[in-house]
Amino acid sequence: MANLKIQSNVELGFPEDFTDEKCSHSRFFPSKVGGKPSWLALSDIPTPDQIACSDCNNPTIFFAQIYAPIETNDDAFHRTIFVFICKNKSCTNQDVKIFRSQLAHLNQFYPSDPPDINEDNFKIDDLIQLCSVCGGSGPLKCAKCKAISYCSKAHQAIDWKKQHKQECTTLSKYNSTLASDEVLFKELEIVMETEEIPDENEEKTEEEKLAEYEQLVKDGKAGTLSDVKDEELLECAKGIEEDKVFEKFKKRIVHYPDQIIRYERNGVPLRISDAQLPEIPRCEYCNSERQFEFQIVPQILYELKEDSVDFGTLDVYTCSKSCSIKDNPITYKNEYILAS
Ligand SMILES: [Zn+2]
Ligand SMILES: [Zn+2]
Ligand SMILES: [Zn+2]
Ligand SMILES: [Zn+2]
CATH class of the missing domain: 1.10.287 (Helix Hairpins)
Structure with a gap:
């Protein structure tokens, strides 16, 4: 009897290295932590103002994204939740931002057939201008070469110091690799598996x-x-x-010590303390109630070898209707996150 296990309603996320770097690309709809965001809708991505930490005003940095389509919702055939977090250690109130993007099966960005890994002709840069350092929206351009974009003066300055100063006028193709390494979280795929707990x-x-x-x-x-x-x-x-x-x-x-995500849409988060929960605000676009969707557990910081941020759990609450652009034209909708 001691080994008898039953399935819970929770899908657990585990960190793994990407088997192929390409698989982290938007068109493979990845769930992942770190690296640059793999945007879902390829228009109207969050602006630098929306991404900026409300406390220190630095750009928050992409932390994790969970691909979580809803089978019963045609407008959420593709659906991804994005989490950004302020990495500035001296910031007193490190902000966490959360965005939801979703698309119908037939949409303007992705073919309706599953993508082929050997096909290389899909370029996001042609559709949206991204910060060369963090992969966020990049409305600023290097004034000299006008070939590279940035989200903010802060990221342009890091890149200039680390790499771009030497390569600015000579480049044809450019990646801010050194600056990205300094700014971004380590990139890992998230692989989901159903939780089993003892009887x-x-x-x-x-x-x-x-x-x-x-x-x-x-x-x-x-x-x-x-x-x-x-x-x-x-x-x-x-x-x-x-x-x-x-x-x-x-x-x-303890049953799965290397879990980093606990996913249970409309379930309940695992609490780390009995501190009183604030009232979860309703969806600001359609006024539906928000419900719990997933939580990020602190083990993730160990997996990323990261000490620039600190939390108990990050609990994500999303619109229960998962409202679409039919309800409101905003492509990346704000959702609610509770840090404990
Ligand atoms: Zn901050
Ligand atoms: Zn940036
Ligand atoms: Zn330049
Ligand atoms: Zn809504």
Whole structure:
């Protein structure tokens, strides 16, 4: 009985190296962390103003994208959620931005047949002007060569110092490789797999153990709760409550320690603490309720060997209707993210 496992409703995302670098391209509709964003709709991508951190005003950097079409919604045959995060360590309130883009099966950007890896004629740069460093919208051009675009003076300056100064007038083809390496997160594919957890009978035993322990605490046989004043007792009790939530979090994560994404549209996020949740704002385009869709768990920072950002979990809430350009012409719609 000990090894009996049941499937949960959660799809887990695991980091893997791309087998072929090409697979990270927009036309393969990847789920991934790091690198440059693989934009879905190839028009009206978020502007530098929309991407800028509301606290330090630096460009937020592409962090992750999840390809999550909705079978029952013709307008969401292709659908990707994008997460951007401020990487500026000295920023006091590192902003997280979230955008949803979706397309019908027949659309102006992608052929309706699945893409062929050997076909090389699909160039995004012809359709949208991208920042050579971060892959965001790039309305600024190098004044000298007028061949390279940037999202911001900040990224132009990094590229100038790292590489472009030497190559500005001589280039025909150019990649801001050095500046990108400094600015971007490490790129990894996200591969999804259904979560399996031990059978409930086993779970119950764990819960029973916890209940037993709590009874001991109440009876004063564990810890020294009987010695403390009422107020302190209240604080202690809160502490126990939070630990319990965190214990539950760890207990669930431990089955797949290298998971970085937990996806369950209209499910519930795994909480890391019992801090009170704010009210989730309704969709600003169609006024539908937003529902939980996926969360990014802190293991991702370990996988990326990244210390420029810090969080417990990032919980993403999206429009329950997943409204389309029919509801509002905005191509990249804002969604809601809760950092804990
Ligand atoms: Zn910032
Ligand atoms: Zn940029
Ligand atoms: Zn130049
Ligand atoms: Zn909506």
